[in-house]
């Protein structure tokens with residue numbers, strides 16, 4: 464049967480005339496009415512799905528921006544999660560300069576120093592000297608310890624009567640890593656933690672020493688540093704600890720007069736407690 468039978472009624476009739484029992488065209492009507500079978504190809508995406516994915520990506524991006532912690536390596540460091548509460552100095556006012564520097568210093572310490580000196584400041588026997596109770600740390604001024612932090616340290620050192628002199632006992636320099644403010648803060652923290660009690664370290668003091676050490680590229684030898692004055696710009700002489708031994712009321716008065724008024728007030732309040 465020819466193809467035009469279906470579209471031409473007279474042809475269909477003619478076909479019937481030829482004795483065919485069923486009209487092929489009628490048989491196919493149902494099939495022709497149906498849509499073609501779907502095939503896989505480049506059909507457009509459902510618009511709602513596109514919108515949903517766009518919103519999802521936007522949300523994910525925002526979430527990452529707000530909660531990534533700036534991708535900092537120390538984001539989950541103990542010091543970030545639970546900064547050491549500042550010791551109450553001068554009546555525990557959280558805004559006094561020592562407490563403020565101590566808070567900043569705690570973060571610097573836990574990031575850069577705690578690996579060796581330990582979070583409790585006790586160091587590691589035969590390797591890293593303690594900062595807690597150290598006569599170097601508790602000296603009147605930061606002139607000596609600031610040099611260790613700026614340039615690092617190497618060579619035998621006696622701390623709390625114990626000598627540290629193993630080849631592993633080397634402190635790396637922080638000149639390039641930390642600025643004056645950070646070093647002042649970390650030293651203030653070290654000088655006011657774990658039972659230590661010493662004065663605030665000022666960024667200007669660190670700047671002075673940094674200038675002095677500008678041309679020195681080697682690590683400090685504690686034996687040389689010990690010959691330097693304890694205070695920045697102070698008089699040469701006494702070994703750590705010796706200062707208090709030779710203290711007379713007159714000398715104390717002289718020293719107190721040099722203190723800034725606010726520090727003096729804090730000190731007197733502390734002493735009279």
Ligand code: HEC
Pocket residue numbers: 572575576577578579580590591592593594597598599600608611612616617618619620622627628631632633634635637649650653684685
């Ligand atoms: C790589 C380990 C290491 C790191 C990190 C380190 N130190 Fe030290 N530190 C030492 C060693 C070792 C000595 C003793 C050096 C020597 O024997 O000459 C020392 C000595 C000291 C001293 C003088 C001795 C004492 O115990 O009082 C001070 C103060 C000090 N470090 C403070 C710091 C501060 C603050 C930081 C962080 C900014 C720091 N250190 C980071 C290993 C380290």
